[in-house]
Amino acid sequence: DSGVTQTPKHLITATGQRVTLRCSPRSGDLSVYWYQQSLDQGLQFLIQYYNGEERAKGNILERFSAQQFPDLHSELNLSSLELGDSALYFCASSVGGGGSPLHFGNGTRLTVT
Amino acid sequence: TQLLEQSPQFLSIQEGENLTVYCNSSSVFSSLQWYRQEPGEGPVLLVTVVTGGEVKKLKRLTFQFGDARKDSSLHITAAQPGDTGLYLCAGEDNTDKLIFGTGTRLQVFP
Numbered sequence: 001d002s003g004v005t006q007t008p009k010h011l012i013t014a015t016g017q018r019v020t021l022r023c024s025p026r027s028g029d030l031s032v033y034w035y036q037q038s039l040d041q042g043l044q045f046l047i048q049y050y051n052g053e054e055r056a057k058g059n060i061l062e063r064f065s066a067q068q069f070p071d072l073h074s075e076l077n078l079s080s081l082e083l084g085d086s087a088l089y090f091c092a093s094s095v096g097g098g099g100s101p102l103h104f105g106n107g108t109r110l111t112v113t
Numbered sequence: 114t115q116l117l118e119q120s121p122q123f124l125s126i127q128e129g130e131n132l133t134v135y136c137n138s139s140s141v142f143s144s145l146q147w148y149r150q151e152p153g154e155g156p157v158l159l160v161t162v163v164t165g166g167e168v169k170k171l172k173r174l175t176f177q178f179g180d181a182r183k184d185s186s187l188h189i190t191a192a193q194p195g196d197t198g199l200y201l202c203a204g205e206d207n208t209d210k211l212i213f214g215t216g217t218r219l220q221v222f223p
Contacts, residue, residue: 002157004155033211042213042216043201043203043216044213045210045211045212045213055209056210058210090155092155099144099146099161099205101146101158101161102146102158102203102211103158104154104156104157105155107154107155
């Protein structure tokens with residue numbers, strides 16, 4: 001058990017809809033990361049927060065947004081969903097930023113129909 | 114953008130065989146991590162290598178960081194079915210982001 005909790009485990013929704021994925025980091029970790037994993041691609045870095053502030057941004061679409069709250073949990077919002085957004089979305093946390101080892105949750109599997 | 118290419122992409126072997134997975138880049142990384150991901154779960158950290166030329170052993174797994182810190186390898190001796198999974202290398206890039214490699218999917222048959 002990594003200590004990182006992601007909800008929901010599965011999400012099935014229609015194109016054009018909006019969903020929110022939630023992540024609770026490991027106790028004591030200040031950094032939260034979001035990654036997208038598609039079947040034919042590796043882990044794509046989306047965004048990183050550190051202690052409530054955005055630290056780094058990857059290939060995150062404008063339709064996607066995220067935030068980290070004062071209690072350090074994070075939410076990833078995906079809107080105007082398209083079929084191609086179907087993927088596994090992972091949250092990870094670490095003590096600091098940089099090259100700190102990441103602790104991953106078990107992901108949210110999003111299916112857009 | 115710094116890229117990490119892993120090879121092979123897929124590997125299917127019999128129990129007891131040895132194998133090596135490679136992680137290559139044209140860029141220098143300040144550190145490199147290896148993760149293993151099993152179906153339905155998130156990746157789990159196996160090891161972090163920091164120094165060029167560093168070799169770390171974890172039971173039957175041997176990890177090496179290239180002298181120039183641009184590449185790494187993972188060698189598994191006498192593979193077992195429990196080693197089955199997706200192996201991912203990840204490097205800390207020059208903007209302090211952790212960039213993941215393309216992955217190697219290993220299947221070990223009994």
